Amino acid sequence: MSDIATACALGRHVNSGSGPSLLPLDIGHTEYLALTDPATAFWALVRKDRLAETLTGGPLLDRYRAHAAEFARELHGLRFELKPSAVYVNPTERCNLDCTYCYIPREMRRAGEHMPTKRLLDALERLKDYFVTVMPAGRKPRVIFHGAEPLMNREALFAAIDAYRDDYIFGVQTNATLLDEEALNFLTERQVSIGLSLDGPLAEITDATRRTWGGKSVHNKVLDTMERLRGYRAWSVIATCTAKNLDQLVPLVELFHARGVPTCMLNAVRCTMPGARTVRPADDVLATHFIAALERSHALYRESGRKLVVANFANILLAILAPTARRLMCDISPCGGGRAFFALAPDGGLFPCSEFIGLPAFEGGNLFSDSVGDILASPAFAKVTGRDVDKFAPCAHCAIRHFCGSPCPAEAHEMNGGMDRIGAFCGFYEEQVRYALRLIADGKANDFLWDGWDEGVETCFQVTLQ
Amino acid sequence: MSQIVTPTPSTEQTRQPATSGTQPAAVIATRQRCDADGVGLSHYILMDRKPAQ
Numbered sequence: 452m453s454d455i456a457t458a459c460a461l462g463r464h465v466n467s468g469s470g471p472s473l474l475p476l477d478i479g480h481t482e483y484l485a486l487t488d489p490a491t492a493f494w495a496l497v498r499k500d501r502l503a504e505t506l507t508g509g510p511l512l513d514r515y516r517a518h519a520a521e522f523a524r525e526l527h528g529l530r531f532e533l534k535p536s537a538v539y540v541n542p543t544e545r546c547n548l549d550c551t552y553c554y555i556p557r558e559m560r561r562a563g564e565h566m567p568t569k570r571l572l573d574a575l576e577r578l579k580d581y582f583v584t585v586m587p588a589g590r591k592p593r594v595i596f597h598g599a600e601p602l603m604n605r606e607a608l609f610a611a612i613d614a615y616r617d618d619y620i621f622g623v624q625t626n627a628t629l630l631d632e633e634a635l636n637f638l639t640e641r642q643v644s645i646g647l648s649l650d651g652p653l654a655e656i657t658d659a660t661r662r663t664w665g666g667k668s669v670h671n672k673v674l675d676t677m678e679r680l681r682g683y684r685a686w687s688v689i690a691t692c693t694a695k696n697l698d699q700l701v702p703l704v705e706l707f708h709a710r711g712v713p714t715c716m717l718n719a720v721r722c723t724m725p726g727a728r729t730v731r732p733a734d735d736v737l738a739t740h741f742i743a744a745l746e747r748s749h750a751l752y753r754e755s756g757r758k759l760v761v762a763n764f765a766n767i768l769l770a771i772l773a774p775t776a777r778r779l780m781c782d783i784s785p786c787g788g789g790r791a792f793f794a795l796a797p798d799g800g801l802f803p804c805s806e807f808i809g810l811p812a813f814e815g816g817n818l819f820s821d822s823v824g825d826i827l828a829s830p831a832f833a834k835v836t837g838r839d840v841d842k843f844a845p846c847a848h849c850a851i852r853h854f855c856g857s858p859c860p861a862e863a864h865e866m867n868g869g870m871d872r873i874g875a876f877c878g879f880y881e882e883q884v885r886y887a888l889r890l891i892a893d894g895k896a897n898d899f900l901w902d903g904w905d906e907g908v909e910t911c912f913q914v915t916l917q
Numbered sequence: 918m919s920q921i922v923t924p925t926p927s928t929e930q931t932r933q934p935a936t937s938g939t940q941p942a943a944v945i946a947t948r949q950r951c952d953a954d955g956v957g958l959s960h961y962i963l964m965d966r967k968p969a970q
Binding site: 482483493494495496497498501505511514515518522525528529532533537593595772773774775776778779780787791792891892905907908909910911912913914915916917 | 940941942943944945946947948949950951952953958
C-alpha cells in the first residue's frame with residue numbers, strides 16, 4: 452500500500468475519506484460561523500477570518516478526531532437506548548373548553564367518557580408493574596395527568612394521587628378553570644407539579660384561541676390561579692404561539708415575569724389537527740416574535756436578577772451544549788414518543804404521545820388487555836419510534852438535524868403526508884438553533900438556562916483558540 | 918492559533934463572553950455530558966432531574 456493511500460485511510464483531511472465531516476453553517480453572527488458534524492452533534496464556532504486555517508488542520512481537528520467516536524456513541528444511546536420513564540394519563544375525554552388548536556377531537560372533548568376511579572387505579576397498578584421492569588431501583592416513574600381537562604374527573608384523579616403518591620412523581624397539566632382552593636391545596640400539599648395554559652397578556656388575546664364551549668373568557672381565572680401559585684416550587688405556564696398572539700409574546704413574557712412564573716413554554720401550535728392549522732403562523736414571523744420574547748426575558752433577568760426560563764428554547768440550547776442533559780424529548784429524533792414516554796387514553800388505549808390520541812391508527816394496544824412491552828413494540832408505535840431524521844430529506848443532509856429533531860411526527864404525518872416528511876416548523880427551528888449558537892458565541896447561553904441545570908454535568912470537550 | 922484550553926469540570930464556557938479583550942477567540946468548541954437517564958417529556962412540568970421524592 453502506498454503512503455498516499457495510507458494517509459487517506461487515516462482520515463487526515465476534512466470532508467474526504469474517513470476524515471471528519473464538518474458542515475459550515477451561517478448563524479447570522481458578525482464574527483462567527485458554525486461548523487457541525489451532524490452525525491455526532493458536534494459543533495464549533497469559528498471566526499470567519501480563520502475558517503480556512505481551521506479546516507486545514509490544527510488543534511480543533513486533532514481533538515475532535517480523538518472524541519468523535521465517543522460523541523457518536525453518546526448520541527446513539529440518547530436516540531435509541533432509552534427506556535420509558537413517564538406516562539401521560541388522560542383520565543377523561545372531556546374538556547370544559549373548546550380551544551382552536553386542541554389535538555383531541557371535538558366530539559370527544561364535548562361528550563366523551565371519564566375513566567372510572569377503580570379503572571384509573573387499576574391502570575396505575577399495571578403501569579407500576581411495567582416501570583419496575585425497566586427503571587433503576589430508587590427512581591420513580593412520572594405520571595402527568597393531561598387532557599382534555601384532567602380536573603373534569605377530579606375524584607378519580609385525586610384518588611389516584613393519594614393511592615400512588617409513594618410510587619410516582621405526579622404532575623397535572625390543566626386549563627386552571629377548575630382549580631378551586633380545595634384542589635389547589637390538595638395538589639400543592641402533595642408537591643404535585645402544576646402546568647397552566649395562557650395564550651396572551653390580555654383577555655382578548657387569550658380568548659381568540661381559548662374559551663369555553665359557550666364562548667366565555669377564562670383569562671382572568673388563569674391569572675387568579677397564577678397569583679395563588681406565586682412562590683410554589685413546581686409550576687409553569689404554557690403559551691401556545693399562533694397567528695393570533697405573535698405580536699403579544701413580548702408583553703406576555705413581561706406578564707409572566709411580573710407574576711413570578713418560574714418557567715414558561717412558548718410552544719409553536721401543534722398542527723396535527725386541521726383546526727390548529729387555521730392559526731398556524733409563518734415560520735419567519737414566528738421566529739422574529741419568539742426571539743424578541745427571548746430577548747425581553749433576558750433583559751428582565753438582567754434588570755431584576757430573576758430568570759423566567761423559556762423551557763422549550765432552553766432545551767434547544769442544551770441540545771447543543773450538553774445533548775444528554777436535554778429535558779424535553781420533542782426536539783430529538785426519534786422523538787420521545789413511544790420510547791421515553793407514552794400516553795394512556797381513558798379507554799385504556801396506549802399511544803406513543805398524547806398528540807396521537809385523536810388518531811386511531813397510532814393506538815398500539817390496550818393497557819387492560821395487552822402487555823406494555825408488546826404495545827411498545829407494536830407496528831403503531833414503530834411508525835413513530837422509527838422516524839429518523841438521518842433517513843429522509845431534507846433532514847438527512849441538514850447540519851443541525853440533531854439539535855432540532857424535526858418535530859413533530861404527528862404533524863409530519865397528518866399535515867405533511869408522512870413520517871418521512873418534516874414537521875410543521877422547520878424554518879422556526881432553524882432560526883432557534885442559529886440564535887442559540889449566537890448566544891453561545893456571545894457568552895450569554897447560561898442566562899437562558901435554569902439555575903442548577905449543570906449539576907451532575909461534566910465538561911468532556913473544550914477548545915478555545917486565540 | 919496559539920492556545921488550547923483543556924477540558925475543565927466547569928460550565929464557564931457558557932458564562933463568559935467569547936471575546937478576549939478586543940479580539941474574539943478564533944475557535945470556540947465545548948461539550949458537556951451527564952447520564953442520559955431518560956428524564957424527558959414533552960412538557961416542562963416534570964423535568965426536574967431531582968424532584969421532591
